[in-house]
Amino acid sequence: MKKEKTTAAQKGKLKKALAQIAxxxxxxxxxxxxxxxxxxxxxxxxxxxxxxxxxxxxxPPDMVAWPENTEQVSAVLKIANALNIPVTPYGxxxxxxxxxxxxxxxxxxxxKRLNKIKSIDEKSLLVTVQAGMIGEVFERELxxxxxxxxxxPSSIYTSSVGGWLAARSAGQLSTKxxxxxxxxxxxxxxxxxxxxxTTKTTPRSSSGPDLKQMIIGSEGTLAVITxxxxxxHRLPEKRIFQGWKFKSVPDALKAIRLVMRTDVLxxxxxxxxxxxTALTMTALGYEASGSLLIIAFEGATGMTELEASVVERICIxxxxxxxxxxxxxxxxxxRYDISYNQSKILANDGMLLDxxxxxxxxxxxxxxxESMRKALEPFGTVLxxxxxxxxxxxxxxxxxxxxxxxxxxxxxxxxxxxxxxxxCIAADGAISxxxxxxxxxxxxxxxxxxxxxxxxxxxxxxxxxxNILNPGKLGL
Amino acid sequence: MKKEKTTAAQKGKLKKALAQIAxxxxxxxxxxxxxxxxxxxxxxxxxxxxxxxxxxxxxPPDMVAWPENTEQVSAVLKIANALNIPVTPYGxxxxxxxxxxxxxxxxxxxxKRLNKIKSIDEKSLLVTVQAGMIGEVFERELxxxxxxxxxxPSSIYTSSVGGWLAARSAGQLSTKxxxxxxxxxxxxxxxxxxxxxTTKTTPRSSSGPDLKQMIIGSEGTLAVITxxxxxxHRLPEKRIFQGWKFKSVPDALKAIRLVMRTDVLxxxxxxxxxxxTALTMTALGYEASGSLLIIAFEGATGMTELEASVVERICIxxxxxxxxxxxxxxxxxxRYDISYNQSKILANDGMLLDxxxxxxxxxxxxxxxESMRKALEPFGTVLxxxxxxxxxxxxxxxxxxxxxxxxxxxxxxxxxxxxxxxxCIAADGAISxxxxxxxxxxxxxxxxxxxxxxxxxxxxxxxxxxNILNPGKLGL
Numbered sequence: 039m040k041k042e043k044t045t046a047a048q049k050g051k052l053k054k055a056l057a058q059i060a061x062x063x064x065x066x067x068x069x070x071x072x073x074x075x076x077x078x079x080x081x082x083x084x085x086x087x088x089x090x091x092x093x094x095x096x097x098p099p100d101m102v103a104w105p106e107n108t109e110q111v112s113a114v115l116k117i118a119n120a121l122n123i124p125v126t127p128y129g130x131x132x133x134x135x136x137x138x139x140x141x142x143x144x145x146x147x148x149x150k151r152l153n154k155i156k157s158i159d160e161k162s163l164l165v166t167v168q169a170g171m172i173g174e175v176f177e178r179e180l181x182x183x184x185x186x187x188x189x190x191p192s193s194i195y196t197s198s199v200g201g202w203l204a205a206r207s208a209g210q211l212s213t214k215x216x217x218x219x220x221x222x223x224x225x226x227x228x229x230x231x232x233x234x235x236t237t238k239t240t241p242r243s244s245s246g247p248d249l250k251q252m253i254i255g256s257e258g259t260l261a262v263i264t265x266x267x268x269x270x271h272r273l274p275e276k277r278i279f280q281g282w283k284f285k286s287v288p289d290a291l292k293a294i295r296l297v298m299r300t301d302v303l304x305x306x307x308x309x310x311x312x313x314x315t316a317l318t319m320t321a322l323g324y325e326a327s328g329s330l331l332i333i334a335f336e337g338a339t340g341m342t343e344l345e346a347s348v349v350e351r352i353c354i355x356x357x358x359x360x361x362x363x364x365x366x367x368x369x370x371x372x373r374y375d376i377s378y379n380q381s382k383i384l385a386n387d388g389m390l391l392d393x394x395x396x397x398x399x400x401x402x403x404x405x406x407x408e409s410m411r412k413a414l415e416p417f418g419t420v421l422x423x424x425x426x427x428x429x430x431x432x433x434x435x436x437x438x439x440x441x442x443x444x445x446x447x448x449x450x451x452x453x454x455x456x457x458x459x460x461x462c463i464a465a466d467g468a469i470s471x472x473x474x475x476x477x478x479x480x481x482x483x484x485x486x487x488x489x490x491x492x493x494x495x496x497x498x499x500x501x502x503x504x505n506i507l508n509p510g511k512l513g514l
Numbered sequence: 515m516k517k518e519k520t521t522a523a524q525k526g527k528l529k530k531a532l533a534q535i536a537x538x539x540x541x542x543x544x545x546x547x548x549x550x551x552x553x554x555x556x557x558x559x560x561x562x563x564x565x566x567x568x569x570x571x572x573x574p575p576d577m578v579a580w581p582e583n584t585e586q587v588s589a590v591l592k593i594a595n596a597l598n599i600p601v602t603p604y605g606x607x608x609x610x611x612x613x614x615x616x617x618x619x620x621x622x623x624x625x626k627r628l629n630k631i632k633s634i635d636e637k638s639l640l641v642t643v644q645a646g647m648i649g650e651v652f653e654r655e656l657x658x659x660x661x662x663x664x665x666x667p668s669s670i671y672t673s674s675v676g677g678w679l680a681a682r683s684a685g686q687l688s689t690k691x692x693x694x695x696x697x698x699x700x701x702x703x704x705x706x707x708x709x710x711x712t713t714k715t716t717p718r719s720s721s722g723p724d725l726k727q728m729i730i731g732s733e734g735t736l737a738v739i740t741x742x743x744x745x746x747h748r749l750p751e752k753r754i755f756q757g758w759k760f761k762s763v764p765d766a767l768k769a770i771r772l773v774m775r776t777d778v779l780x781x782x783x784x785x786x787x788x789x790x791t792a793l794t795m796t797a798l799g800y801e802a803s804g805s806l807l808i809i810a811f812e813g814a815t816g817m818t819e820l821e822a823s824v825v826e827r828i829c830i831x832x833x834x835x836x837x838x839x840x841x842x843x844x845x846x847x848x849r850y851d852i853s854y855n856q857s858k859i860l861a862n863d864g865m866l867l868d869x870x871x872x873x874x875x876x877x878x879x880x881x882x883x884e885s886m887r888k889a890l891e892p893f894g895t896v897l898x899x900x901x902x903x904x905x906x907x908x909x910x911x912x913x914x915x916x917x918x919x920x921x922x923x924x925x926x927x928x929x930x931x932x933x934x935x936x937x938c939i940a941a942d943g944a945i946s947x948x949x950x951x952x953x954x955x956x957x958x959x960x961x962x963x964x965x966x967x968x969x970x971x972x973x974x975x976x977x978x979x980x981n982i983l984n985p986g987k988l989g990l
Binding site: 159161162163164205206207208217219223229233234235236237238239240241242243244245246247248249251252253254255256257260269272295299300301302303337338340341344348397398399400401402426428429430431432433466467468469470471472473474475479483486487488489490492493494496497499500501512 | 635637638639640681682683684693695699705709710711712713714715716717718719720721722723724725727728729730731732733736745748771775776777778779813814816817820824873874875876877878902904905906907908909942943944945946947948949950951955959962963964965966968969970972973975976977988
C-alpha cells in the first residue's frame with residue numbers, strides 16, 4: 039500500500055518543517071531517515087502483519103519527531119498546522135486497529151520521551167504521569183512507592199499511558215479498578231492549533247460538561263494527550279483466586295450476573311467458553327474442560343475473604359464445580375503470555391489470527407455471543423471469553439484462528455471483520471469494548487454512533503480545520 | 515429586569531411559531547398567556563427570589579411549549595431553529611444557578627409531560643426513563659418494583675431526571691452509587707437542528723470518545739436531553755448509621771480520608787464544621803457540638819456490618835467519639851427538610867441566604883475550606899459541611915446567611931459570590947461540585963476551564979450556529 043508520490047511542493051514544506059522542528063527539539067530529535075521511518079508503518083494491527091508476509095507495508099511517515107514535553111508537542115503541532123502537514127501521534131505501537139499508522143504520511147509524533155512520573159500526591163492517591171511512559175515501567179515505579187494503578191491491559195509491556203487514554207483502554211482488573219476513563223482525574227492535551235488544554239484536578243465538578251471525555255478515546259483525532267493525573271491505589275493486602283467449572287456458558291453467565299448484583303466487586307472475572315477453555319488454558323499449561331470461570335478478589339484481608347465467600351455461595355447454587363485456586367493462579371502468572379505469541383503465529387504463511395472484543399448488556403449478552411460466533415465460524419476456529427463484567431453487562435472477547443490459503447488470507451481477513459461487525463451491529467452490541475476503532479472498525483462508526491457520528495465529525499472539522507491530526511481514522 | 519421590547523417582526527415570528535407548534539403538539543400544549551409565562555421567570559436561584567421581594571423578575575419567555583415525547587421536542591426545535599427563536603429547556607425549576615431562566619425570551623420548553631418510566635431491564639439492572647419525570651415519583655416507582663436509583667439530591671421532590679443530567683447532579687449517597695454521569699448508560703437528546711441522538715446502551719465501549727459526557731452537564735446549551743438509560747440497584751438489605759464527634763475539622767477530615775483509602779464504600783459521609791453542627795443539627799432538632807460526622811452504610815447485611823466495623827476502628831483511632839446511630843438516623847429522616855426552608859427564609863426582607871458547593875483533592879481540601887470561609891465571612895454567618903467524598907478528594911458545601919439591609923442585599927449578594935468564586939479559583943478548587951453554572955457562575959467559566967472553554971465555545975457555535983439553545987448561559 040503506497041501513498042501518493044510526494045510532490046516538489048510537499049518536499050519543500052517537509053524540509054521547512056524539518057528545520058523548524060529541529061530548531062525546537064534539537065536536530066537529533068527529528069528524522070527523515072528511512073531506517074527510522076519504516077518502524078512506523080505498522081503496529082499490532084493483524085492486517086499490517088499479514089501484509090508484512092508479502093513484504094508490503096502501510097505507508098511510512100515522511101518524518102518522525104521525538105518531543106520531550108507538552109510545550110514541544112505544542113510547537114510541533116503549530117509548525118505542522120501552519121504548513122498543513124498530517125501528524126500521527128504514536129505511543130508504543132501496540133494498537134490492534136491501525137490507529138497509529140500514518141495513512142497519508144506527514145509527521146509521526148512519537149511520545150516515548152515523555153516518560154516520567156512527575157509527582158505522586160499520596161494524600162489524594164493521585165499520580166501525575168507523562169503520556170509516553172510504558173505501562174509496565176509505570177506500574178513498577180508505582181509499586182516501589184507502595185501503590186498500583188490497577189490497570190493491567192495485556193499489552194502492558196508495550197503500551198503507553200497516552201495510548202491507553204487515546205484508545206480508551208480497559209485492563210484485566212477493570213471490574214474493581216475501573217477503566218482508564220474512570221482513572222483519569224485530569225488530562226493535559228494539545229489541540230491541532232498547538233493550544234494546550236489542562237483540565238482541573240478535582241474529584242468531580244459540574245462546571246459544564248466533562249470535555250476531557252471528548253479527548254479520551256478520540257485516538258489522536260482531536261488532540262494529542264501529553265499528561266494525565268490518574269487515581270492510584272495502595273497495594274492489596276491479599277489476593278484470593280477461585281476457579282469454577284460450569285456445564286455451559288449460559289449457566290456460568292447467570293452466576294456472574296448474580297455476583298454483579300451483590301455489592302461484591304471482584305478484581306478479575308473471566309469466563310472461557312468450552313473451546314477457549316480447552317485451547318487457551320491448555321496453551322497456558324493448564325488442563326481444563328467445560329466452561330472455566332476464574333474469579334479473583336484483592337484488597338484488605340477481611341473484605342476479600344467476605345467477597346470470596348459470597349461468590350462461592352452463588353457459584354455453588356448455580357451449579358458450579360469448584361476447581362480450587364490453581365486455575366486462577368496459573369492464569370495470573372501467565373496472563374500476559376498469550377498476546378505476545380500472536381505476532382509469532384502471524385509470521386507464518388497462511389495463518390489468519392485476530393481478536394474481536396464487543397460488549398452489551400446482560401439481557402443481550404448471550405444473544406450477541408451466539409450471533410457473532412455464528413458469523414465468525416465460517417472463517418476459522420472461534421474461541422471466546424467474557425473478560426470485563428459490569429453490573430449491567432459485559433464484554434465478549436473472540437479469538438479467530440485459521441490456517442488459510444496465503445493468497446486469500448487478506449481477503450478472508452477483511453470478510454471476517456465485515457461479518458463480525460455486521461453481526462455485532464445487527465445484534466445491538468458495541469463494536470469495540472477496549473481495542474478502539476483505528477482504521478479497522480472505521481466503516482462501522484456511522485452504524486455504531488448514529489446521528490452522534492455527525493456531531494463527532496463536526497467537532498473534528500471545527501477543532502482541526504486542516505485535518506492534520508491522525509487523518510483517515512475512526513471514519514472521520 | 516426587562517428584556518428588550520418585542521418588535522413587530524419578532525411578534526410575527528412568534529405567531530408563526532405558535533401556529534406551527536400547535537399543529538404538532540395540539541393547541542392546548544403551547545401557550546403565550548402571561549399567566550403561564552410568569553411561572554418561568556424564576557427558579558430556586560436565590561437572586562431571583564431576592565428580586566421577587568422587590569416585585570422584580572427575570573424576563574419571562576414569550577411562549578411555553580409542553581411536548582410529550584422526543585419527536586415533539588425535535589419538532590419544536592426545528593421550528594425554533596428555522597425561525598431563530600431562543601429555546602430554554604425546563605425540567606422542574608429547582609436549579610439554583612438560573613440555568614432555566616429565559617434571558618432573551620423565546621420558547622420555554624417544559625418537559626414535564628415526558629414523565630414515564632418506559633421500561634425496566636431487570637437482568638441488566640437498567641431503567642429507561644423520560645427526562646421530565648420528577649425524582650421522587652421516579653424513585654417511588656422504582657421502589658415498588660424492588661429497585662432504587664441510588665440518586666438522592668436534596669431537590670428530589672422538585673427536580674427531574676433531565677435536570678439532573680443537564681446540570682450534572684450528585685445525590686446524598688453518591689459515594690456509594692456514583693453521580694448522575696456514572697449512572698447514565700445511555701441518553702437520548704435532541705440537537706438544536708432537531709436531529710435526535712441516541713447513544714448505544716452498552717456497559718462500555720471504546721468506539722471513539724464518550725460524547726454523551728459532552729451533553730451531560732451542558733445545561734441545555736448543546737442539546738435537550740429527552741430520555742436516559744440509568745443503572746438501578748436492588749433495595750438494600752440493611753442500613754447502618756454511625757455518628758462521630760471530632761475535636762476539629764482537620765481531625766475528622768483525616769479520618770474520612772483514611773476510610774476512603776480502604777475498600778469500604780460508605781453510602782453517606784457528611785462532616786459538619788463546628789458552626790454547621792451547631793446550627794443545622796439544632797434546626798433539625800438534634801443537639802450536637804464539635805465537628806459532627808455522619809456515616810451510613812447500606813447493602814447486604816454481612817458486607818455492611820464489615821464496612822461499619824472497619825470505619826469504626828479508623829474513627830476511634832483518629833480520636834472520634836462515638837455518638838451512636840441517632841444523629842445519622844435523625845439526619846436521614848429530615849434530610850430533605852433544610853432545602854425547602856430556604857425559600858421561606860428568603861421571603862423576608864433583608865435576608866441574604868445561599869449555598870455554595872466546591873470541590874478539590876484531599877491535599878488541598880482544608881486549604882480550600884479555609885480560603886473560602888475567610889472570603890465569605892465578611893458577608894454573613896458561614897456554615898460548611900463536606901458531603902460528597904471520594905478516594906481522591908471531596909466537596910465543601912457552604913451556607914451563608916445574613917440579615918442585611920434590604921436596599922443593599924442584591925449588591926452584597928453579588929459581591930459575596932464574586933469573593934467566593936475568586937477565592938475558589940485562587941485556591942485551585944472546582945467552582946461547582948453539583949449545582950452547575952447557569953448564569954450565576956458563568957463569569958468564572960474561563961478561569962475554571964482555561965483553554966478548554968474556547969473548545970466548549972467552538973462546539974457550541976458549531977452545533978448551534980443560531981445560538982437558539984439556552985442562550986447566555988455558562989458564559990457561552
